[in-house]
Amino acid sequence: MNGKKLSCNSMTNQTTLFLIMFFVFGSILSTTVVASSFLRRSASLTVKDSSLTSPDKTFSCGFYSIGSTNAYYLSIWFTNSNDKTVVWVANRDKPVNRRGSKLSLRRNGVMVLTDFDGTTAWETNTTATSNVDRVELLNTGNLVLKDNAGNILWQSFDFPTDTLLPSQLFTKNKRLVSKVGSQMFGLGSFSFFFDTDNVLKLVYDGPEISSIYWPDTQLEAYQNGRTNYNNSRVAMLDDTGMFSSSDQLQFSVSDVGDVHVRIKRRLTLDYDGNLRVYSLNESSGFWYITWQAVAKPCDVHGLCGRNGVCVYTPDPKCSCPPNYEPADLTDWSKGCNPKFNRSCADSEFVEITHVDYFGFDLNRSRPASFEECKQLCLGDCRCLAFNYRLTGEGMCFTKNSLFNGFRSVNFPASIHLRVPRSVAQTMKPETGFDVSRLECGNEQSKVVELPITYDTTIQRFKWVYIYAFASVIGILELVLLVAAWWFLYKKHGLSTSMEDGYRAISNQFRSFSYNELKTATGKFKEVLGKGGFGAVYKGILADERAVAVKKLENIFQGEEEFWAEVSTIGKINHMNLARMWGFCSERKHKLLVYELVENGSLDRHLFSTQTLVGWKERLKVAIGTAKGLAYLHHECLEWVIHCDVKPENILLDEDFEPKISDFGLAKLRQRGSQGSAELTGIRGTKGYMAPEWALNQPITAKVDVYSYGVVILELVKGIRLSSRVVDDHNDLEDISELVKIVRLAKSKMQNEEDSWVEDFVDPRLEGNFSRYQAGIMIKVGLSCVEDDKNKRPTMESVVHVLAECEDEILMSISGTS
Ligand SMILES: *[C@@H]1O[C@H](CO)[C@@H](O)[C@H](O)[C@H]1NC(C)=O
Ligand SMILES: *[C@@H]1O[C@H](CO)[C@@H](O)[C@H](O)[C@H]1NC(C)=O
Numbered sequence: 001m002n003g004k005k006l007s008c009n010s011m012t013n014q015t016t017l018f019l020i021m022f023f024v025f026g027s028i029l030s031t032t033v034v035a036s037s038f039l040r041r042s043a044s045l046t047v048k049d050s051s052l053t054s055p056d057k058t059f060s061c062g063f064y065s066i067g068s069t070n071a072y073y074l075s076i077w078f079t080n081s082n083d084k085t086v087v088w089v090a091n092r093d094k095p096v097n098r099r100g101s102k103l104s105l106r107r108n109g110v111m112v113l114t115d116f117d118g119t120t121a122w123e124t125n126t127t128a129t130s131n132v133d134r135v136e137l138l139n140t141g142n143l144v145l146k147d148n149a150g151n152i153l154w155q156s157f158d159f160p161t162d163t164l165l166p167s168q169l170f171t172k173n174k175r176l177v178s179k180v181g182s183q184m185f186g187l188g189s190f191s192f193f194f195d196t197d198n199v200l201k202l203v204y205d206g207p208e209i210s211s212i213y214w215p216d217t218q219l220e221a222y223q224n225g226r227t228n229y230n231n232s233r234v235a236m237l238d239d240t241g242m243f244s245s246s247d248q249l250q251f252s253v254s255d256v257g258d259v260h261v262r263i264k265r266r267l268t269l270d271y272d273g274n275l276r277v278y279s280l281n282e283s284s285g286f287w288y289i290t291w292q293a294v295a296k297p298c299d300v301h302g303l304c305g306r307n308g309v310c311v312y313t314p315d316p317k318c319s320c321p322p323n324y325e326p327a328d329l330t331d332w333s334k335g336c337n338p339k340f341n342r343s344c345a346d347s348e349f350v351e352i353t354h355v356d357y358f359g360f361d362l363n364r365s366r367p368a369s370f371e372e373c374k375q376l377c378l379g380d381c382r383c384l385a386f387n388y389r390l391t392g393e394g395m396c397f398t399k400n401s402l403f404n405g406f407r408s409v410n411f412p413a414s415i416h417l418r419v420p421r422s423v424a425q426t427m428k429p430e431t432g433f434d435v436s437r438l439e440c441g442n443e444q445s446k447v448v449e450l451p452i453t454y455d456t457t458i459q460r461f462k463w464v465y466i467y468a469f470a471s472v473i474g475i476l477e478l479v480l481l482v483a484a485w486w487f488l489y490k491k492h493g494l495s496t497s498m499e500d501g502y503r504a505i506s507n508q509f510r511s512f513s514y515n516e517l518k519t520a521t522g523k524f525k526e527v528l529g530k531g532g533f534g535a536v537y538k539g540i541l542a543d544e545r546a547v548a549v550k551k552l553e554n555i556f557q558g559e560e561e562f563w564a565e566v567s568t569i570g571k572i573n574h575m576n577l578a579r580m581w582g583f584c585s586e587r588k589h590k591l592l593v594y595e596l597v598e599n600g601s602l603d604r605h606l607f608s609t610q611t612l613v614g615w616k617e618r619l620k621v622a623i624g625t626a627k628g629l630a631y632l633h634h635e636c637l638e639w640v641i642h643c644d645v646k647p648e649n650i651l652l653d654e655d656f657e658p659k660i661s662d663f664g665l666a667k668l669r670q671r672g673s674q675g676s677a678e679l680t681g682i683r684g685t686k687g688y689m690a691p692e693w694a695l696n697q698p699i700t701a702k703v704d705v706y707s708y709g710v711v712i713l714e715l716v717k718g719i720r721l722s723s724r725v726v727d728d729h730n731d732l733e734d735i736s737e738l739v740k741i742v743r744l745a746k747s748k749m750q751n752e753e754d755s756w757v758e759d760f761v762d763p764r765l766e767g768n769f770s771r772y773q774a775g776i777m778i779k780v781g782l783s784c785v786e787d788d789k790n791k792r793p794t795m796e797s798v799v800h801v802l803a804e805c806e807d808e809i810l811m812s813i814s815g816t817s
């Protein structure tokens with residue numbers, strides 16, 4: 001009995017001990033968990049304490065310092081991103097000290113951040129809320145103050161800084177304000193907000209000016225796809241990556257997916273003024289861009305300050321016009337100062353092509369001639385410059401301030417800057433043609449790096465973004481298909497505008513199945529042509545778009561690489577480049593789907609005995625092709641060298657507007673190639689190949705300039721120079737022989753002006769051409785086929801020269817007729 005009791009007692013003791021231990025450890029465990037996502041009333045947090053962490057560990061909240069400074073910010077950040085990306089800051093303009101600063105939840109319900117000396121750096125507006133219970137960091141990244149019943153009394157989501165998180169409502173009177181720089185939390189000059197007309201906008205708000213740059217201010221709200229009738233002013237990015245707003249701005253990020261994938265995203269107004277959505281790659285810890293508001297960085301206003309000009313090099317940089325110098329090289333927002341004294345009397349104009357300054361028009365759009373426009377500016381002492389556009393009746397814009405300057409090859413006009421006559425005379429450009437003028441603007445203007453560009457992480461991980469984009473295209477596709485099916489068959493009462501929205505998305509670049517393309521082309525029946533990469537077939541898609549389907553041969557790339565390359569090409573969009581609508585990659589089948597360009601390729605027209613291409617068309621082709629190449633070389637996000645420019649790759653639409661095809665494909669070959677056989681595949685076509693190919697020198701964009709030179713000479717002469725050259729089996733020497741002949745002719749006839757040109761122009765034109773224009777084209781051609789690649793102009797400068805002479809030709813044609 002006794003013994004039993006004893007043993008029974010000891011059992012109880014053991015159990016008690018176990019239970020005690022369980023509770024002790026359990027409570028230790030639970031207090032640490034609780035402590036890390038809660039802060040109770042009367043408790044406080046200091047720099048030394050560990051930070052609060054959301055239950056799923058995505059976000060942390062605590063004291064954050066930049067670099068090794070003593071300045072601390074109460075912040076919320078992504079725990080697992082490499083640079084601990086901050087999404088919210090309480091005390092943006094009042095950092096606190098390392099020692100003695102603390103965050104406390106006071107008994108009266110106020111959350112206060114105090115500095116070392118007890119001064120308040122920041123506090124919540126929750127006074128006299130005696131039933132406040134705790135501060136809690138939620139899984140969404142929202143820091144909330146709750147009462148005993150769990151009601152939210154205050155939340156960080158109501159006070160965004162420069163970032164919006166998924167599910168965070170963006171409403172009336174809220175603003176995202178950019179940072180000053182990547183490592184500075186201070187208030188920058190760019191903001192994102194609902195304007196008084198109910199439309200979401202991006203504005204530059206600098207010390208001197210304030211200027212809205214997104215959406216396009218020259219268009220009405222509805223033309224930008226917005227509405228200003230809905231005054232509820234609310235917007236949100238949801239968990240799947242869809243953004244929607246009461247002003248009808250709607251977009252989905254490139255890796256949009258269902259909620260269960262749970263990609264971590266943020267919408268941030270970056271310090272370069274662009275609004276972007278980023279997704280986190282959880283394995284690498286880096287962010288990749290999945291959407292951005294402004295496609296061309298120089299379209300952001302205020303970047304380069306007063307008189308400054310944003311240029312693409314191809315990265316966006318700030319530069320000063322001739323006779324101006326940077327005010328402060330460390331801060332481009334201060335702009336450029338003139339090196340001369342302005343005076344109203346005795347002034348002249350200096351033309352800078354393809355440059356404009358946005359806004360500040362004294363006088364706009366009044367139909368005028370160039371001379372009238374000039375006089376208008378001269379007659380007004382406030383006028384600093386004018387911009388004249390020869391569209392329709394001629395438009396004149398006189399400017400009283402020069403801000404938001406940009407240069408773009410595609411901008412069809414020039415700015416004429418007012419300078420004192422003495423200054424203008426010292427820098428008058430040579431009359432007549434001079435190759436050095438091709439580099440116009442670059443030499444005189446100092447180009448200095450913009451301090452404001454993308455985060456370096458973004459630059460480095462562009463590839464990551466592209467891979468992600470490609471691999472998620474599949475998911476996107478599925479979602480769209482399901483959505484489309486659902487909308488079409490389940491929801492009959494849907495408004496048409498919404499249906500259009502979905503159609504627009506599904507019409508964008510996508511992947512096709514092999515069967516789909518087989519059906520579209522009628523089992524690859526009609527061959528349009530055969531190129532270096534394989535045959536091209538005509539097809540009609542299910543939505544009745546006519547397409548050209550290119551069946552690629554000998555592509556040895558891995559699936560992912562192929563997707564990545566092709567989706568980069570798919571994003572390039574320019575009127576002189578053939579648009580790629582999608583691709584197919586199924587095992588060995590690799591196909592590309594292009595828009596169908598009606599008129600076929602240039603060689604069929606130019607070298608044909610049946611048809612004659614008129615002079616105007618030839619010039620159009622020369623300019624358009626140059627613009628397309630300039631875009632590839634200088635302006636698109638990932639710049640591209642074509643490597644195979646030739647008439648076969650220049651397609652013509654019904655108006656003879658050229659569209660370059662096959663760009664970007666060189667890379668497809670390059671990567672997978674093993675051995676020299678494939679190498680010739682990317683070397684372009686004999687007769688159009690720059691000498692660098694043969695000499696094993698590094699390949700730059702100048703190889704395209706060379707090929708373009710051959711093409712433009714062929715355009716003038718109307719015969720295939722390249723084939724003549726190839727037949728003689730010694731291509732390099734022969735083209736240079738030709739060059740020699742023309743140069744000689746040119747120098748001999750110097751005094752007789754342009755008469756040497758006649759001998760070189762296609763006789764079939766029977767004199768119906770502009771001699772001046774032909775002269776320029778030949779000179780451009782000759783400078784492009786220089787053996788020394790450094791002597792060849794850039795495509796951008798070729799565009800400048802040809803565009804200038806296009807106007808000239810208009811004059812001479814109208815003069816003769
Ligand atoms: C205004 O926008 C909100 C949010 O997008 C929407 O719920 C509401 O129906 C819209 N109101 C009108 C009148 O369209
Ligand atoms: C994430 O990064 C890893 C490692 O750098 C990379 O292999 C992977 O493809 C990336 N995933 C996505 C979705 O970008």
